[in-house]
Amino acid sequence: MSTPNTVKNILSIAGSDPSGGAGIQADLKSIAAAGGYGMAAISALTAQNTRGVSAVHVPPAGFLLAQLRAVSEDIAIDAIKIGMLANAAVIDELGGWLAGIRTAAGSDAPAVVLDPVMVATSGDSLLDAEATNALRRLFAHVDVITPNIPELAVLGRGPVAGNWEQAVAQARSLAAEYQVLVLAKGGHLEGETCRDALISPDGVLFEVASPRLATANTHGTGCSLSSALATFYARGGDWAQALRQAKAWLSEAIARADELAVGGGHGPVNHLAALWDGVRPAPARDPLAHWWEAIAGIRAGIDELAFIRRLKDGSLAPADFEDYLGQDALYLRSYARVMSRASELAPTTEEQRFWAGSAASCLEEEMTLHRGRLADQVPEPSNATTAYLNHLRAGSDDYPVLAAALLPCFWIYQDVGKRLAVANHPAHPYADWLATYSSVQFDDVTARAIELVRGVHARADGSTRAAMWRAFEASSVHELDFFAQTAADAPGAGDGVGSITAGVALPVG
Known part of the structure; x- marks a missing residue:
């Protein structure tokens, strides 16, 4: 031996x-x-x-x-x-x-x-x-x-x-x-x-x-x-x-x-x-950057949707856009209430003000666009809308999990909005909508949301961080489903997509 x-x-x-x-x-x-x-x-x-x-x-x-x-x-x-x-x-x-x-x-x-x-x-x-x-x-x-x-x-x-x-x-x-x-x-x-x-x-x-x-x-x-x-x-x-x-x-x-x-x-x-x-020195890896990388497949799936492609080039049918707006109106009303709940749970004054201000923004600014186009005709919630809101409500007693679950609605909308903004022009049929999500103001709010959740993550223990990631990932999947619910992406619509998960392998969980 x-x-x-x-x-x-x-x-x-x-x-x-x-x-x-x-x-x-x-x-x-x-x-x-x-x-x-x-x-x-x-x-x-x-x-x-x-x-x-x-x-x-x-x-x-x-x-x-x-x-x-x-x-x-x-x-x-x-x-x-x-x-x-x-x-x-x-x-x-x-x-x-x-x-x-x-x-x-x-x-x-x-x-x-x-x-x-x-x-x-x-x-x-x-x-x-x-x-x-x-x-x-x-x-x-x-x-x-x-x-x-x-x-x-x-x-x-x-x-x-x-x-x-x-x-x-x-x-x-x-x-x-x-x-x-x-x-x-x-x-x-x-x-x-x-x-x-x-x-x-x-x-x-x-x-x-x-x-x-x-x-x-x-x-x-x-x-x-x-x-x-x-x-x-x-x-x-x-x-x-x-x-x-x-x-x-x-x-x-x-x-x-x-x-x-x-x-x-x-x-x-x-x-x-x-x-x-x-x-070597141990680099301080940004956990939220890792989260963003981990949902790359989901983000690619959103980009491939017929709804997004047609919204970008202005060829989206008005009826499809109105269907989307109706569900978005329903979503934002409840989303505002969930953000108000986050404000109640938040441990610092800065976080409380952020969530409360974001809730007010949903109701005062973004809903103005819905009312102008929908004339107060709001439909019944779809399965995708209901599932997304139920997911958010499920974490409404756990502040770190709730904060992580709320983040994709900021971050993914901003990400999509930046690419849609490239095609925006005064004659675009949806110019007002595209401008809202590609504005400097929305960029600033999104950056604050990311930084806020990063701080929550830094204070959390290991099991809470894992739960935060699962909530963030699940919300990202719901974002994909939400964008994909119009007739433009229905099976047989002739756009080559045919599925809400086209172009992306959804994570488990």
């Missing part, structure tokens, strides 16, 4: 996460951050992102064995981390290989850490009874098991622990049954402190606690902790010290998770934050 002065070689056996936050990808980052050389044998392929898993492909068990043999026949392995194992055939094949290399290596056998991937975030079981029994057989070939609270309950054949004392008792029972160390993890429990403990059949060997961090970006924490634990143990030979080091590193990675901008769901931890500090 390797000498004490060499970099330790750590093998991860797990599934692949193409979004990079969990599985093999998280393992390799964690191993590197902990000072090891990472290797990987892939047990499953997934189609997933920060919002969830949509598909899983499990290669034949024999192919996993071929990967393991290729690595072990050439490279000294100092520690092994095991993650996702999808079925009994894969687990048993792995068990046979582990038994062989551990027997052959004797006292130099690599340490093995098993992170049992058994229960989804939803609470659904990921392994059938046959695979669960095979996983129990695998315990004979591992040193440490690192289940989360729901997985600990399954392995311990008991209820899900509701407090730390129950979790420790379950972990000790499991350790005694299989003569292994069990890492009890408090991440799923409540409280301001998160506790983790290495537990043997005799009780707690070592416990470490850290403040619970407020962030939604915790995707892959189980994978990351177990990989770091294996790596630090390979480097130092002491499980307690390895846990102390792994927990300290992971706490920092979670604390800095919000520095990343990965996806719109539960994002990853910042595995390599300390490394990046050493090689």
